[in-house]
Amino acid sequence: MTVFKTPNLSWNGSLTSLNKSDVEYIIVHHPGAENYSLMDAHREHRDTQGWAGIGYNYYQRKSGTRYIGRGQNQGAHAGGTYNPKSVAYCIEGNYSTEEMQKHTYEAAVEGVKELMDFYNVPASNVIRHSDCTGTTGQTECPGTNYPWSQFKSDIGGSGTDSTSSGSSSSGAPRYGDDDLTFRQAHGDVWGDDGYEWLQEALNDLVNAGLTVDGVFGQNTLDATRDFQDMYNLSYAGADYYGVPGPTTQAKIEELQNGGSSSSGLPSGMLRRGDRGDGVRAVQEALVEANFYPDRNASNNGVDGIYGPDTENAVERFQSVYLSNEVDGIYGPNTREKLEEVM
Ligand SMILES: [Zn+2]
Numbered sequence: 277m278t279v280f281k282t283p284n285l286s287w288n289g290s291l292t293s294l295n296k297s298d299v300e301y302i303i304v305h306h307p308g309a310e311n312y313s314l315m316d317a318h319r320e321h322r323d324t325q326g327w328a329g330i331g332y333n334y335y336q337r338k339s340g341t342r343y344i345g346r347g348q349n350q351g352a353h354a355g356g357t358y359n360p361k362s363v364a365y366c367i368e369g370n371y372s373t374e375e376m377q378k379h380t381y382e383a384a385v386e387g388v389k390e391l392m393d394f395y396n397v398p399a400s401n402v403i404r405h406s407d408c409t410g411t412t413g414q415t416e417c418p419g420t421n422y423p424w425s426q427f428k429s430d431i432g433g434s435g436t437d438s439t440s441s442g443s444s445s446s447g448a449p450r451y452g453d454d455d456l457t458f459r460q461a462h463g464d465v466w467g468d469d470g471y472e473w474l475q476e477a478l479n480d481l482v483n484a485g486l487t488v489d490g491v492f493g494q495n496t497l498d499a500t501r502d503f504q505d506m507y508n509l510s511y512a513g514a515d516y517y518g519v520p521g522p523t524t525q526a527k528i529e530e531l532q533n534g535g536s537s538s539s540g541l542p543s544g545m546l547r548r549g550d551r552g553d554g555v556r557a558v559q560e561a562l563v564e565a566n567f568y569p570d571r572n573a574s575n576n577g578v579d580g581i582y583g584p585d586t587e588n589a590v591e592r593f594q595s596v597y598l599s600n601e602v603d604g605i606y607g608p609n610t611r612e613k614l615e616e617v618m
Contacts, residue, residue, distance in 0.1 A: 280334065280342045280387075282516070283314060287329045288322050291349035293501075293518070294333075294363070299395040301362035302388060302402045303354050304427075305332060306418035308370045314343045317366070327352050333363035334391065340383030347516050354408045365391060371419025381423065385430045392431065399432045471496065474520050477528045478503055481544040500524065506545070506607060531608075541614060546606040548587045556580040558590075558606050558614070565617045567593040582606075 307317055314337070318330040325331075330345040331352030337343075345351075345364075353364040367384050369376060376384075388402060404424065405417035471490040478484035484499035501518045503509070507527050515521030531543040541561055542554035559569050559578040569585045570577025577585050587604040594602040597613040 280344050280390075282344050285318055285329055285345075288326075289328045291328055291346060294348050294350045294360070296348070296395055298361055299363055299397060300401055301358065302391050302395070302397050303358060303362045303364050303405055303408065304384075304388070304402065304418050304422075305353060305364055305366040305405045306369050306371050306422070307366060308372065308417065308419070309368075310370050310374060312368050313337065314345065318345070321352065325352075331364070332366040334365045334387065336365065336367045336380075336383060336387055338368045338377065338380045340379055342383065342387050344516070348518065354405055355410060357410055358408050363391060363395065367418065369419070371422040372416050373419075373421075375421055376423060381427070385427065388427075389431050399428060402428070402431060474500070474528070477532065481528065481531055482506060483545050483547070483550070503528075541611050542606075543608070543611065545608075546582055548582050548584065548604065550582040551580050553580065555582045555586065558582075559586055561614045561618055562586075562589045562593060565593060565614060 309316070314330065314335045317332065317335060321327045321331045322329040332345045333347055333349075333351045333353075335343045335345045345366075351359055351362070351364045353359065353366070354362060365384070365388050367376070367380065369380070391397070392399065392402065404422070406415050471492050472488050474492075475484070475486040475488045475490070475496055478496070478499040479486055479488070482499060482503050484495075484502070486495055486499055497518045500520050504515070504518070504524060509515065509523055509527060515523045540557050542557060544554070546555055546558060556578060559576075559580070562569060563576045563578060567589045568576045569589045573579075573585075577589075590606055590610065591602055591604040593614070594604070594610060597617065598609055601609055
């Protein structure tokens with residue numbers, strides 16, 4: 277099984293996320309250094325080059341251990357033309373001066389095939405850094421000794437075919453059980469049951485409107501990102517953007533467990549067009565805070581329907597207590613302020 281470790285990297289600045297569908301190329305690199313760890317690359321790119329951090333999307337040691345670097349964020353490795361439409365797979369070593377060892381090679385074949393499968397990139401679009409037109413420097417990368425034609429042959433085919441390799445169990449290095457597989461690190465954290473749970477939670481907490489089918493598709497990815505944005509889960513050390521990993525899972529559980537706190541206010545999002553008990557609870561809280569949905573209506577407009585009057589009341593409340601978030605949409609920040617004021 278192909279494994280990518282998810283290191284705990286601290287970034288200097290924010291990263292730009294890369295849509296899977298934007299990835300046309302997988303670009304193979306070497307760092308040009310015989311002994312060069314993931315952290316060596318990360319520190320050099322961040323502290324010497326002044327970038328956000330390691331420029332490669334994926335990094336493989338000679339041992340075969342693979343890491344997610346920038347992952348599904350835009351890399352810094354092949355110039356401005358290629359970076360937005362490619363991911364980098366960098367293999368430790370200097371293949372202008374040394375030969376690649378067999379187990380390193382086999383791990384590279386396996387890792388790149390996994391990326392081809394994940395990003396839906398054909399073998400013809402797996403290229404060397406030196407193949408990138410218009411880039412300066414590194415013209416030999418990944419090195420003149422890199423067994424490129426053999427490599428292209430071994431990754432050949434659709435990239436989804438695993439029958440042609442057959443070598444993964446013999447020569448490839450093995451990894452500990454605590455490692456995440458590549459797919460796990462990119463989203464397949466909980467399997468089908470977990471996804472259904474996730475989809476139900478996102479529907480409940482952020483009105484995601486997902487079909488609960490246990491499939492982690494684009495809509496679930498987008499909703500996961502929305503959720504992470506909403507709860508500020510995009511900091512360094514948290515889960516990768518769009519990955520429902522431990523940080524995201526913990527936040528969901530926290531919200532579900534505290535979902536109906538003593539205030540009775542719902543933990544998710546509500547907006548114009550919603551209706552039900554959650555809306556009613558919000559309306560009651562607004563009344564208590566003296567922001568009446570409709571002072572002239574019966575029951576001050578508390579009717580369980582999130583119409584224009586309720587939206588307006590939320591906006592008025594936000595303009596006083598959350599002046600940078602005046603959108604008329606009830607969410608976690610509005611909830612927190614309402615609970616303070618009530
Ligand atoms: Zn390179």
